[in-house]
């Protein structure tokens with residue numbers, strides 16, 4: 001007998017049988033799949049459009065060319 005492989009649901013960590021019956025694998029259910037997708041989407045949306053660092057403020061301290069990129 002071969003023991004069916006299981007995976008942990010990425011959303012709720014519940015054990016999910018990796019079989020053809022588990023149509024939402026690696027998620028345990030459609031809900032967990034949607035939750036994961038929703039979290040992914042909301043993370044994307046959470047990034048504000050005007051979050052770019054203000055240029056001209058960090059550069060004023062010293063020219064970047066004088067700083068060695070990596071110490072050898």
Ligand SMILES: [Zn+2]
Nearest residue numbers: 009012028032
């Ligand atoms: Zn789940």
